[in-house]
Amino acid sequence: xxxxxxxxxxxxxxxxxxxxxxxxxxxxxxxxxxxxxxxxxxxxxxxxxxxxxxxxxxxxxxxxxxxxxxxxxxxxxxxxxxxxxxxxxxxxxxxxxxxxxxxxxxxxxxxxxxxxxxxxxxxxxxxxxxxxxxxxxxxxxxxxxxxxxxxxxxxxxxxxxxxxx
Amino acid sequence: xxxxxxxxxxxxxxxxxxxxxxxxxxxxxxxxxxxxxxxxxxxxxxxxxxxxxxxxxxxxxxxxxxxxxxxxxxxxxxxxxxxxxxxxxxxxxxxxxxxxxxxxxxxxxxxxxxxxxxxxxxxxxxxxxxxxxxxxxxxxxxxxxxxxxxxxxxxxxxxxxxxxxxxxxxxxxxxxxxxxxxxxxxxxxxxxxxxxxxxxxxxxxxxxxxxxxxxxxxxxxxxxxxxxxxxxxxxxxxxxxxxxxxxxxxxxxxxxxxxxxxxxxxxxxxxxxxxxxxxxxxxxxxxxxxxxxxxxxxxxxxxxxxxxxxxxxxxxxxxxxxxxxxxxxxxxxxxxxxxxxxxxxxxxxxxxxxxxxxxxxxxxxxxxxxxxxxxxxxxxxxxxxxxxxxxxxxxxxxxxxxxxxxxxxxxxxx
Numbered sequence: 297x298x299x300x301x302x303x304x305x306x307x308x309x310x311x312x313x314x315x316x317x318x319x320x321x322x323x324x325x326x327x328x329x330x331x332x333x334x335x336x337x338x339x340x341x342x343x344x345x346x347x348x349x350x351x352x353x354x355x356x357x358x359x360x361x362x363x364x365x366x367x368x369x370x371x372x373x374x375x376x377x378x379x380x381x382x383x384x385x386x387x388x389x390x391x392x393x394x395x396x397x398x399x400x401x402x403x404x405x406x407x408x409x410x411x412x413x414x415x416x417x418x419x420x421x422x423x424x425x426x427x428x429x430x431x432x433x434x435x436x437x438x439x440x441x442x443x444x445x446x447x448x449x450x451x452x453x454x455x456x457x458x459x460x461x
Numbered sequence: 462x463x464x465x466x467x468x469x470x471x472x473x474x475x476x477x478x479x480x481x482x483x484x485x486x487x488x489x490x491x492x493x494x495x496x497x498x499x500x501x502x503x504x505x506x507x508x509x510x511x512x513x514x515x516x517x518x519x520x521x522x523x524x525x526x527x528x529x530x531x532x533x534x535x536x537x538x539x540x541x542x543x544x545x546x547x548x549x550x551x552x553x554x555x556x557x558x559x560x561x562x563x564x565x566x567x568x569x570x571x572x573x574x575x576x577x578x579x580x581x582x583x584x585x586x587x588x589x590x591x592x593x594x595x596x597x598x599x600x601x602x603x604x605x606x607x608x609x610x611x612x613x614x615x616x617x618x619x620x621x622x623x624x625x626x627x628x629x630x631x632x633x634x635x636x637x638x639x640x641x642x643x644x645x646x647x648x649x650x651x652x653x654x655x656x657x658x659x660x661x662x663x664x665x666x667x668x669x670x671x672x673x674x675x676x677x678x679x680x681x682x683x684x685x686x687x688x689x690x691x692x693x694x695x696x697x698x699x700x701x702x703x704x705x706x707x708x709x710x711x712x713x714x715x716x717x718x719x720x721x722x723x724x725x726x727x728x729x730x731x732x733x734x735x736x737x738x739x740x741x742x743x744x745x746x747x748x749x750x751x752x753x754x755x756x757x758x759x760x761x762x763x764x765x766x767x768x769x770x771x772x773x774x775x776x777x778x779x780x781x782x783x784x785x786x787x788x789x790x791x792x793x794x795x796x797x798x799x800x801x802x803x804x805x806x807x808x809x810x811x812x813x814x815x816x817x818x819x820x821x822x823x824x825x826x827x828x829x830x831x832x833x834x835x836x837x838x839x840x841x842x843x844x845x846x847x848x849x850x851x852x853x854x855x856x857x858x859x860x861x862x863x864x865x866x867x868x869x870x871x872x873x874x875x
Contacts, residue, residue, distance in 0.1 A: 407699035
């Protein structure tokens with residue numbers, strides 16, 4: 297049993313130290329959250345470093361943001377969590393829109409398997425070296441990637457709201 | 462469906478057919494068993510393709526997405542105020558935890574201070590919701606394993622909680638009661654009496670459940686030593702909530718990164734070390750007692766004051782003021798027609814839901830609609846560990862292992 301520990305800081309604990317790795321392009325601090333902008337070519341390397349040397353044992357989530365029509369179009373966002381000491385960190389990578397591809401981090405955290413499948417499914421970003429990159433939420437024969445900004449909310453498949461008669 | 466061969470058609474065999482084994486008495490025969498999506502023990506529409514060697518599961522492949530409703534996509538089409546109603550539908554057994562994490566994320570972007578009464582009320586309701594969720598879990602989990610009568614007792618108390626939620630918000634399940642800026646409505650008259658009556662009697666009810674189950678030898682045999690998964694696997698696979706606490710890691714966002722004044726409450730994070738189905742049950746039972754303690758503390762120490770932040774451009778005005786004050790009428794019109802604008806930026810906020818860490822990642826581009834709202838849901842996060850949990854175990858134990866994860870498919874598929 298863990299007792300009540302007084303003196304814990306309020307709110308989300310963000311790490312507040314500098315990180316040094318050649319893949320880090322920029323460090324940003326906003327709303328009390330730290331974001332590392334990383335080089336997409338060396339993301340797996342950086343994640344391995346953050347897990348092994350900086351103790352971010354957990355990948356809280358992995359997702360993407362579509363900035364269509366800006367270029368580079370996609371941003372892959374990793375939210376890391378270190379358990380001891382408690383801390384959260386965000387890592388972002390810009391990925392171009394032509395044929396979006398980035399290295400998989402399944403070799404670092406196994407849970408990224410499903411998160412990467414989800415991003416592939418909904419955004420169409422391919423993850424190199426992923427063991428099983430297939431759709432996870434949408435039907436396997438679905439066409440298009442629904443969370444892209446140029447994908448209509450009602451999809452292409454059915455004409456919702458249009459009278460057929 | 463078109464006749465064009467789809468690039469993923471080859472991958473339909475994610476779920477491979479049973480292997481061809483050479484004829485001979487020694488070669489083990491593998492059988493592929495399709496469990497779900499309509500199996501009652503999968504608590505929704507989860508499909509698991511299980512490969513069996515005799516009675517041992519050698520491979521388990523979860524197939525999710527049957528309940529995918531594109532909530533994240535829909536959020537991008539409606540304004541920040543309307544999104545609250547969709548967060549209810551993500552995890553329909555603990556909707557207030559979802560309301561809370563959404564409200565906290567938006568408030569972080571708006572950099573808004575919430576008055577103490579609203580914070581304490583949020584804590585109280587979130588804990589009542591935890592009781593609600595754990596009661597549904599306990600009832601259905603015991604029902605799966607064969608202890609049928611538990612279901613009736615758990616749903617008896619759950620009904621009381623649903624009545625309390627209805628009293629507060631007018632809705633039993635999809636309450637949308639916690640909103641960015643505070644609460645939706647002033648708490649009803651006499652709520653202290655109603656909540657007090659329920660919560661003071663509740664710890665004895667937990668004793669009653671335990672006496673029903675712990676003296677039941679079948680329950681113990683079905684749960685003890687079943688569903689083991691190592692701590693390293695759990696961290697690597699991103700498991701959170703009672704699952705990881707039953708393995709001895711006191712990972713609880715309420716304690717490690719307190720939000721909404723949780724640091725002012727006296728409670729402990731129950732942990733166990735056995736790391737099996739039984740210890741997950743014990744952790745949840747202890748959590749119910751702790752939640753009851755928090756509700757009592759919140760009720761007795763409820764601060765006075767407003768239930769919404771002083772931010773007329775975000776919070777809907779009082780009905781009475783709307784009829785008498787010009788400014789309130791204008792704000793009401795603005796909020797209802799175009800919504801409020803949220804400054805450009807991004808925020809990630811985690812909250813401890815009954816199932817584990819729930820976190821929303823909101824990206825705003827300065828307009829009145831979310832540019833992107835990502836929901837990191839605990840059911841999805843925990844289900845990743847399902848193959849590791851099931852492989853190598855007996856098919857008969859799979860129901861107990863599945864039940865101990867406590868996932869909600871709406872939460873998984875979003």
